[in-house]
Amino acid sequence: MRDFTAARLRDVQESATIAVSDKAKALKAQGKDVLDLSGGDPHFKTPEHIRREAFEAMERGDTRYPPSRGVPRLLEAIQRKLAQENGLEYARDELVVTPGGKLGIYASLMATVEPGDQVLLLSPAWVSYEPGIRLAGGSPVYVPLEPEEYRITPEALRSVDAPRAKVLIFNSPNNPTGRVATREELEAVSEFARERDLLVISDELYEKLLYDGHEHTSLATLPGMWERTITVNGFSKAYAMTGWRLGYVAAPREIIAQLFKVHQQSVTAAATFTQLAGARALEGPQDEVDDMLREYDSNRRLVVQALNDMPGVYCPSPEGAFYAFPRIESASDSVRFAQELLEDALVAVTPGVAFGPTGEGHVRISFATSADVLERAFERMAKVLNDRVPSLPR
Numbered sequence: 440m441r442d443f444t445a446a447r448l449r450d451v452q453e454s455a456t457i458a459v460s461d462k463a464k465a466l467k468a469q470g471k472d473v474l475d476l477s478g479g480d481p482h483f484k485t486p487e488h489i490r491r492e493a494f495e496a497m498e499r500g501d502t503r504y505p506p507s508r509g510v511p512r513l514l515e516a517i518q519r520k521l522a523q524e525n526g527l528e529y530a531r532d533e534l535v536v537t538p539g540g541k542l543g544i545y546a547s548l549m550a551t552v553e554p555g556d557q558v559l560l561l562s563p564a565w566v567s568y569e570p571g572i573r574l575a576g577g578s579p580v581y582v583p584l585e586p587e588e589y590r591i592t593p594e595a596l597r598s599v600d601a602p603r604a605k606v607l608i609f610n611s612p613n614n615p616t617g618r619v620a621t622r623e624e625l626e627a628v629s630e631f632a633r634e635r636d637l638l639v640i641s642d643e644l645y646e647k648l649l650y651d652g653h654e655h656t657s658l659a660t661l662p663g664m665w666e667r668t669i670t671v672n673g674f675s676k677a678y679a680m681t682g683w684r685l686g687y688v689a690a691p692r693e694i695i696a697q698l699f700k701v702h703q704q705s706v707t708a709a710a711t712f713t714q715l716a717g718a719r720a721l722e723g724p725q726d727e728v729d730d731m732l733r734e735y736d737s738n739r740r741l742v743v744q745a746l747n748d749m750p751g752v753y754c755p756s757p758e759g760a761f762y763a764f765p766r767i768e769s770a771s772d773s774v775r776f777a778q779e780l781l782e783d784a785l786v787a788v789t790p791g792v793a794f795g796p797t798g799e800g801h802v803r804i805s806f807a808t809s810a811d812v813l814e815r816a817f818e819r820m821a822k823v824l825n826d827r828v829p830s831l832p833r
């Protein structure tokens with residue numbers, strides 16, 4: 440019998456983050472007391488007024504196919520949000536509401552990348568970019584950023600030889616490093632994109648999760664960038680709506696028209712009542728977003744302190760998002776380290792190598808969980824590290 444599977448999938452790995460959290464869930468199902476710091480899934484319940492909106496929509500019978508681009512009320516709310524908060528003007532037909540930001544990124548790649556095209560990723564980069572590029576037939580090229588600082592400089596951008604580069608994926612606030620790009624870094628990216636005539640996919644999923652006065656700027660606001668940027672955003676992280684599957688994409692008409700075909704011919708639309716809840720999220724009070732942010736910030740301090748107190752661990756302070764990305768001396772093989780930590784201490788973290796070559800030697804720790812879980816996890820982790828490297832100075 441012949442091989443029925445598609446060749447383009449053979450180089451695509453299953454998501455490393457999902458693999459770890461699936462294993463953690465399986466251990467939990469066996470009754471093990473697993474502490475899961477591997478997922479990007481806030482422990483908060485979606486705010487009540489948002490849940491109610493979906494519930495009422497379902498009760499009313501708003502359960503049929505919505506317009507493929509998105510329900511008008513949500514499109515209007517997104518348009519207003521982008522204009523007021525991000526300084527970005529888009530017409531309705533320059534937006535598409537997707538079931539999750541991830542589909543927005545996938546549809547962006549499918550709409551723009553052709554076989555043989557290279558797509559630049561600033562390493563470390565979120566785990567799902569590389570498989571998405573491969574699914575679209577492109578070749579990922581990592582631009583390595585100097586570990587720990589992860590500064591984006593013109594020199595770093597020019598350091599890779601990528602003559603067929605067409606697209607660059609940019610993500611700030613960053614998963615996994617927690618870095619928030621400075622004005623200088625944004626300028627470096629935009630100058631490089633213009634110089635090399637690149638399209639930029641700007642993943643802004645974590646824009647509301649900022650600490651210590653850091654500010655978010657949408658890349659498309661920089662001179663000459665609106666016309667070459669696809670802005671991707673969503674509701675998962677800011678509003679604790681991961682399970683609702685809701686995101687959106689904004690791009691110039693010629694690009695969005697192609698992206699819209701991918702969306703329409705694959706998923707049709709995001710769920711009607713989910714979209715109405717998303718509209719409420721944008722229109723309604725934002726104080727719960729602030730409350731969640733305060734808790735993440737307090738967790739962040741706890742995480743940075745606890746990790747830096749462990750032997751052989753160096754953890755810079757995240758500026759945004761809800762991840763710490765410490766370098767761990769005994770995690771030079773980060774997959775093995777993460778596996779052992781899960782088996783020996785029942786603590787799930789994500790191996791750094793999953794985020795590209797400069798991620799090796801690190802692990803990603805999500806602090807979108809309760810302080811209690813974090814404290815117990817670090818107690819166990821410190822014990823493992825103390826047993827491994829008793830001689831290292833503290």
Ligand SMILES: Cc1ncc(COP(=O)(O)O)c(C=O)c1O
Pocket residue numbers: 479538539540541542565610614642644672673674675681684685686
């Ligand atoms: C950097 C980044 N982009 C996009 C996404 C996709 O989020 P969603 O599909 O839930 O909107 C995630 C989720 O973890 C992420 O971390």
